[in-house]
Amino acid sequence: MTAASAPATPRPAAARRGAGTAVLGSGRLLRLELRHNAMLWLLPVAFALFWYNGYREIMALPPMWNLRAMTLQNRLLLDLVVPVTGAAAWMGSREGRRSITDLVAGTARPRWSRQLATWAATTAWAELGCLACVAVVYIITARQASWGGPLWWPAVVSAAGVPALTAIGFAAGAWFPGRFVTPLVTVVAFFGLAFSTQAASGDHSYWQISPLTAGAFDVGAGSEVATFYRYLPDLSIAQVMFSAGLTVALLGALALPVARRRWLAAVIIAAGLGAAGTAVTLAGTGRLDPHGMIVIPALHDAASDQPVSYTPRCSQTMILVCVHPAYASFLPAVTAAVGPELTEFAGLPGAPARISQVAEIYRQESGNGITITAHLASPSEFILPDLLPGQPGATSDQFTANLEETLGLQLARDVILGGGDRAAAPGPSQAQLAVIAGSVRFPASVEPRDLAPLYGQLLPQPGSPADLAGRRFAALSPAARHVWLAQHLTALRAGRISLAQLP
Amino acid sequence: MNVEITDLTRRFGRNQAVDGVSLQAGPGVFGLLGPNGAGKTTLLRMMATVIPPTTGHLRLLGRDPGAYGPRREVRRRLGYLPQNLGYYPGFTVAEFVEYFALLKEMPAARVPAAVATAVERVDLGGRAKAKLRTLSGGMLRRVGIAQAIVNEPELLLLDEPTAGLDPEQRVNFRALLRDLGQRATVVVSTHLVEDVGAACSQVALMDQGKIVFDATPDELTARGTEQGTGDAPLERGYTAVLAAARS
Numbered sequence: 001m002t003a004a005s006a007p008a009t010p011r012p013a014a015a016r017r018g019a020g021t022a023v024l025g026s027g028r029l030l031r032l033e034l035r036h037n038a039m040l041w042l043l044p045v046a047f048a049l050f051w052y053n054g055y056r057e058i059m060a061l062p063p064m065w066n067l068r069a070m071t072l073q074n075r076l077l078l079d080l081v082v083p084v085t086g087a088a089a090w091m092g093s094r095e096g097r098r099s100i101t102d103l104v105a106g107t108a109r110p111r112w113s114r115q116l117a118t119w120a121a122t123t124a125w126a127e128l129g130c131l132a133c134v135a136v137v138y139i140i141t142a143r144q145a146s147w148g149g150p151l152w153w154p155a156v157v158s159a160a161g162v163p164a165l166t167a168i169g170f171a172a173g174a175w176f177p178g179r180f181v182t183p184l185v186t187v188v189a190f191f192g193l194a195f196s197t198q199a200a201s202g203d204h205s206y207w208q209i210s211p212l213t214a215g216a217f218d219v220g221a222g223s224e225v226a227t228f229y230r231y232l233p234d235l236s237i238a239q240v241m242f243s244a245g246l247t248v249a250l251l252g253a254l255a256l257p258v259a260r261r262r263w264l265a266a267v268i269i270a271a272g273l274g275a276a277g278t279a280v281t282l283a284g285t286g287r288l289d290p291h292g293m294i295v296i297p298a299l300h301d302a303a304s305d306q307p308v309s310y311t312p313r314c315s316q317t318m319i320l321v322c323v324h325p326a327y328a329s330f331l332p333a334v335t336a337a338v339g340p341e342l343t344e345f346a347g348l349p350g351a352p353a354r355i356s357q358v359a360e361i362y363r364q365e366s367g368n369g370i371t372i373t374a375h376l377a378s379p380s381e382f383i384l385p386d387l388l389p390g391q392p393g394a395t396s397d398q399f400t401a402n403l404e405e406t407l408g409l410q411l412a413r414d415v416i417l418g419g420g421d422r423a424a425a426p427g428p429s430q431a432q433l434a435v436i437a438g439s440v441r442f443p444a445s446v447e448p449r450d451l452a453p454l455y456g457q458l459l460p461q462p463g464s465p466a467d468l469a470g471r472r473f474a475a476l477s478p479a480a481r482h483v484w485l486a487q488h489l490t491a492l493r494a495g496r497i498s499l500a501q502l503p
Numbered sequence: 504m505n506v507e508i509t510d511l512t513r514r515f516g517r518n519q520a521v522d523g524v525s526l527q528a529g530p531g532v533f534g535l536l537g538p539n540g541a542g543k544t545t546l547l548r549m550m551a552t553v554i555p556p557t558t559g560h561l562r563l564l565g566r567d568p569g570a571y572g573p574r575r576e577v578r579r580r581l582g583y584l585p586q587n588l589g590y591y592p593g594f595t596v597a598e599f600v601e602y603f604a605l606l607k608e609m610p611a612a613r614v615p616a617a618v619a620t621a622v623e624r625v626d627l628g629g630r631a632k633a634k635l636r637t638l639s640g641g642m643l644r645r646v647g648i649a650q651a652i653v654n655e656p657e658l659l660l661l662d663e664p665t666a667g668l669d670p671e672q673r674v675n676f677r678a679l680l681r682d683l684g685q686r687a688t689v690v691v692s693t694h695l696v697e698d699v700g701a702a703c704s705q706v707a708l709m710d711q712g713k714i715v716f717d718a719t720p721d722e723l724t725a726r727g728t729e730q731g732t733g734d735a736p737l738e739r740g741y742t743a744v745l746a747a748a749r750s
Contacts, residue, residue: 098591
């Protein structure tokens with residue numbers, strides 16, 4: 001230690017501390033905090049958790065923006081909550097753990113300002129991690145998706161949730177700076193967040209405010225949600241408002257012990273809690289709209305209800321099959337599944353020249369139940385199955401089976417039984433049932449009990465003479481069946497064809 | 504006077520840590536001696552504006568630290584080394600000192616030069632980029648001194664500053680104290696009476712929360728000429744004063 005070797009820098013007579021100096025000082029402090037932040041070291045853990053839990057599942061989904069963006073919102077924060085809240089709690093408890101409270105208490109910078117710098121650095125790294133995860137998913141999806149662009153609201157909700165998580169962890173660490181606060185707050189935050197997704201019940205549930213909830217509880221990331229119609233930001237806005245309000249309230253609470261700023265802290269806390277409470281209340285006014293999204297009347301923009309214009313993608317089959325361009329990658333699977341029917345019925349009376357995919361209609365039932373129906377105005381409209389290959393629990397076989405049960409039977413019914421109001425018509429004849437059964441081919445994975453509601457209505461009873469006749473008819477090639485139907489369809493519809501007359 | 508203390512008390516529950524202390528100190532090095540539990544650290548914490556007094560008046564650098572604005576001004580001109588120095592092991596020496604320079608709201612443009620100067624003055628210039636976790640106890644103590652002096656304080660409060668320093672470093676430190684005491688008020692709380700003798704122009708002795716002696720080191724030495732125990736004259740003065748206070 002030297003007294004003379006390094007002469008002291010003379011203190012300026014009146015140190016002027018303008019706003020620029022304060023900002024520069026805060027910037028240097030933030031830089032120091034960024035370099036020595038636990039979140040920086042936990043980023044690899046966060047990425048690993050996201051890769052293991054979220055990324056693999058998201059990337060297994062069909063490359064559709066709505067599916068991946070909404071699933072991302074549902075997964076990302078849950079994957080990040082442990083490292084993010086833990087790092088924030090660790091940083092919040094740092095002064096207490098390191099017994100440095102006396103040293104920093106005697107410095108001029110207010111405690112709140114000091115804590116904000118630490119919190120901001122933690123949040124910056126956590127936010128970087130969050131946005132990196134979003135970027136990876138979105139960049140890959142942009143290369144794979146056949147239609148549309150990024151849905152930003154799910155990403156915004158996740159990004160807004162990160163400061164709330166760090167605020168929770170940091171506040172807990174600052175208030176209870178023990179060695180156990182970090183694991184404790186991490187566990188509580190994880191289970192709290194996970195529980196929030198399970199507690200929702202119906203479209204009026206306040207629990208929809210959870211930043212993990214993307215859309216209606218029982219639909220979530222449905223393939224048709226936000227495809228034919230725009231992504232409604234109503235619930236996302238409420239969720240962002242909730243996260244921001246919670247963050248502000250917690251940061252305000254950190255300033256509460258400072259006597260001079262107590263009134264200001266109280267105002268900030270009240271503003272934050274007000275915003276969060278308003279957001280929860282708004283979420284409770286939600287209702288499921290027919291297109292599968294949550295509408296919050298106070299936040300809703302009616303202009304968002306207009307359908308999105310698009311140019312459909314059509315097959316090169318005898319009956320054109322046209323789907324929404326977002327489903328373009330499934331068009332080959334659709335035409336392969338109902339290819340025989342398309343060949344067999346093409347050009348016959350009642351057969352459409354083109355069938356086009358239309359949107360499903362969603363309706364909230366009691367509890368979490370939601371019914372999904374379709375209003376098919378003409379034989380030229382159809383819907384795709386709810387579950388696409390790649391979605392959890394869905395396989396290609398199931399997709400094909402569902403297509404036969406819907407589109408295949410729809411085509412056969414419209415051609416064999418004829419259009420018009422069939423409610424007043426007598427039930428189908430055994431020969432008609434046999435021809436329908438012979439025309440529609442269900443995959444081996446479809447079990448008889450799945451088709452039971454159709455027996456007598458559109459399909460013959462198994463083992464009945466009509467069933468046997470249907471098997472005979474099915475043995476013909478699609479072209480042969482087409483030729484027979486072209487000659488006998490009028491008589492078949494009129495009920496003048498018996499089972500014995502079937503080929 | 505940079506330090507004006509009148510009837511200052513501090514109570515922790517039933518424990519009266521500081522009991523009616525009155526002191527005045529201007530520029531120079533002020534030694535605060537006393538046995539364990541005498542109230543030295545509590546008095547220093549009040550002077551460092553870390554804890555408020557229970558009763559009494561405290562004026563530092565001509566300001567009342569009880570009010571927010573003056574307290575903040577005092578803190579900008581204050582250097583404080585607590586008895587137990589906490590630190591962030593991942594910080595380097597320079598970063599730790601810079602951190603406190605920024606917390607003391609030094610103009611950001613002046614910080615790098617001030618940090619370099621402070622680190623040099625405690626002979627750690629060669630270890631400026633070393634992580635604190637790699638330093639010895641004595642080096643850490645010097646880092647603590649560097650953060651205390653980085654803002655060229657007008658009031659410097661040092662609680663057991665030489666604990667852990669080797670003899671050579673203690674000699675150098677006393678020289679540093681004398682230099683700092685030419686412009687600022689330096690209050691040094693210590694058990695080591697030789698530090699007081701070598702560096703202080705004024706010394707107070709605390710016992711059971713009270714000031715029992717307040718004069719120059721020479722006068723303390725004089726108290727030990729007829730009675731008191733110890734190897735050095737100051738030690739004999741110290742024990743004599745304590746014995747008289749307790750009798």
